[in-house]
Amino acid sequence: MFEESGLPLYKSLYEKLRRQIEEGIYRSGDLLPSENELSALYGLARSTVRNALDRLVNDGFIVKQQGRGSIVKGKAKGVGILSLKSTSSALGGNLSTRLIVKPEIRSWKEAFGYTISQNERDAGCIYFERLRLINNRPVFFDITMLPNINLPRFTMHKLENASLFDLLRTAYQIEVTGGVQHLYALKANKELQEYFQVKAGHPVLQLNRKIETNRPGMHIYSKVFCNTQEYALFGTF
Amino acid sequence: MFEESGLPLYKSLYEKLRRQIEEGIYRSGDLLPSENELSALYGLARSTVRNALDRLVNDGFIVKQQGRGSIVKGKAKGVGILSLKSTSSALGGNLSTRLIVKPEIRSWKEAFGYTISQNERDAGCIYFERLRLINNRPVFFDITMLPNINLPRFTMHKLENASLFDLLRTAYQIEVTGGVQHLYALKANKELQEYFQVKAGHPVLQLNRKIETNRPGMHIYSKVFCNTQEYALFGTF
DNA sequence: GAGTGGTCTAGACCACCCG
DNA sequence: GGGTGGTCTAGACCACTCC
Numbered sequence: 001m002f003e004e005s006g007l008p009l010y011k012s013l014y015e016k017l018r019r020q021i022e023e024g025i026y027r028s029g030d031l032l033p034s035e036n037e038l039s040a041l042y043g044l045a046r047s048t049v050r051n052a053l054d055r056l057v058n059d060g061f062i063v064k065q066q067g068r069g070s071i072v073k074g075k076a077k078g079v080g081i082l083s084l085k086s087t088s089s090a091l092g093g094n095l096s097t098r099l100i101v102k103p104e105i106r107s108w109k110e111a112f113g114y115t116i117s118q119n120e121r122d123a124g125c126i127y128f129e130r131l132r133l134i135n136n137r138p139v140f141f142d143i144t145m146l147p148n149i150n151l152p153r154f155t156m157h158k159l160e161n162a163s164l165f166d167l168l169r170t171a172y173q174i175e176v177t178g179g180v181q182h183l184y185a186l187k188a189n190k191e192l193q194e195y196f197q198v199k200a201g202h203p204v205l206q207l208n209r210k211i212e213t214n215r216p217g218m219h220i221y222s223k224v225f226c227n228t229q230e231y232a233l234f235g236t237f
Numbered sequence: 238m239f240e241e242s243g244l245p246l247y248k249s250l251y252e253k254l255r256r257q258i259e260e261g262i263y264r265s266g267d268l269l270p271s272e273n274e275l276s277a278l279y280g281l282a283r284s285t286v287r288n289a290l291d292r293l294v295n296d297g298f299i300v301k302q303q304g305r306g307s308i309v310k311g312k313a314k315g316v317g318i319l320s321l322k323s324t325s326s327a328l329g330g331n332l333s334t335r336l337i338v339k340p341e342i343r344s345w346k347e348a349f350g351y352t353i354s355q356n357e358r359d360a361g362c363i364y365f366e367r368l369r370l371i372n373n374r375p376v377f378f379d380i381t382m383l384p385n386i387n388l389p390r391f392t393m394h395k396l397e398n399a400s401l402f403d404l405l406r407t408a409y410q411i412e413v414t415g416g417v418q419h420l421y422a423l424k425a426n427k428e429l430q431e432y433f434q435v436k437a438g439h440p441v442l443q444l445n446r447k448i449e450t451n452r453p454g455m456h457i458y459s460k461v462f463c464n465t466q467e468y469a470l471f472g473t474f
Numbered sequence: 475g476a477g478t479g480g481t482c483t484a485g486a487c488c489a490c491c492c493g
Numbered sequence: 494g495g496g497t498g499g500t501c502t503a504g505a506c507c508a509c510t511c512c
Binding site for chain 3 (some may be wrong): 008009010044045046047048051055067068151
């Protein structure tokens with residue numbers, strides 16, 4: 001079944017099941033085939049099947065229940081805090097992005113308090129600022145910096161409509177593997193007052209992050225301000 | 238070695254290694270004994286050892302490197318956002334807790350906006366409030382509620398010096414498996430002004446969480462307020 | 475080349491859920 | 494009682510790191 005993919009068998013099975021869940025072939029609440037069935041179906045040892053299922057559990061696609069089976073959850077967990085949710089109504093998808101500073105190459109100054117490696121410093125810095133709007137109301141303002149390591153034509157891509165992480169994964173095979181973040185509550189300064197159209201003293205949430213990728217030594221640094229008046233920062237873990 | 242603990246073998250090994258890391262017997266950067274060494278040392282199959290090590294990886298205590306070994310990270314990742322870090326200096330461990338409301342059994346009123354199951358409602362609610370201080374300065378104020386399901390003598394335990402999660406894990410074999418959280422920035426109200434000794438309008442971070450456990454249908458509900466003036470909320474993912 | 479973790483097999487027995 | 498996932502064993506070969 002998976003002989004020619006080049007991937008480990010458990011990873012092929014993981015990808016296959018993940019795809020089937022994301023495409024709706026298995027829906028939330030459905031049971032996956034049992035471990036023994038999958039084992040027989042694809043000619044794999046049960047522990048290989050378990051390896052694939054364990055990763056689906058870890059990534060939030062399924063939960064297991066002894067005596068019952070593997071139950072599809074239907075949506076993956078976000079990476080740290082990334083998703084968001086309306087406090088008043090369901091987020092309809094009216095998400096838009098306004099580029100405040102287009103991606104440009106700079107030299108590094110600082111990285112929101114995180115330390116950068118000499119490699120990253122030498123490569124130079126891709127810098128951009130974005131304002132994110134939900135239903136045409138500004139909710140996020142973020143500053144992103146990443147080292148310009150083997151990212152040909154990065155500054156040519158549109159960041160308006162695509163997620164940075166989607167772009168990195170599909171165009172450069174860069175995946176987020178983890179990271180660290182710091183959170184603060186603070187009063188809006190003049191710039192944020194203007195972006196968010198709020199009064200002085202308005203409480204704003206700030207999120208600094210250093211994100212690890214599958215490229216050793218390559219990190220993404222970002223600072224995000226969030227107006228939580230109407231929308232809460234939301235995450236699963 | 239682990240015959241009489243009643244725990245699964247991999248879990249006993251996990252706890253043993255975790256303890257050794259937390260006690261500093263293995264320090265950050267050290268290599269753990271190899272899988273084959275641990276296997277021989279404790280008379281376990283290698284896959285049982287790997288099960289324990291995989292969980293240490295998952296919980297952030299070690300990282301593995303093919304061809305080298307299992308490298309101790311030294312500190313665990315928090316569950317979602319849980320850990321904290323000084324913005325000015327290293328957190329020296331002067332962490333103390335003041336119980337504002339001692340654990341008591343109540344009936345459920347609400348769960349910070351999350352929905353609770355009928356089972357949880359029927360079981361009643363263990364409720365407590367804590368103020369957490371770092372170097373004698375108040376930093377967190379949290380309200381915790383959990384269903385009183387099979388938790389004998391829970392209200393007898395001291396919550397001053399032990400983490401709730403450590404208590405649940407060691408005394409009741411309850412482990413956190415995931416959860417959902419919502420974050421807000423807001424102005425301190427009168428109660429928070431008093432607890433944190435800050436002025437009116439001071440920005441405060443609020444964190445609502447519904448935490449899943451390995452007991453199906455049992456959740457922990459908590460609301461945390463954080464004064465991020467000196468200490469940031471900190472998390473790895 | 476010796477040792478490490480990564481992948482994989484083919485079994486076994488157990489605890490748990492459901493009909 | 495039959496099927497499920499949970500735990501565990503005893504092997505094997507591979508990719509990688511380090512000396």
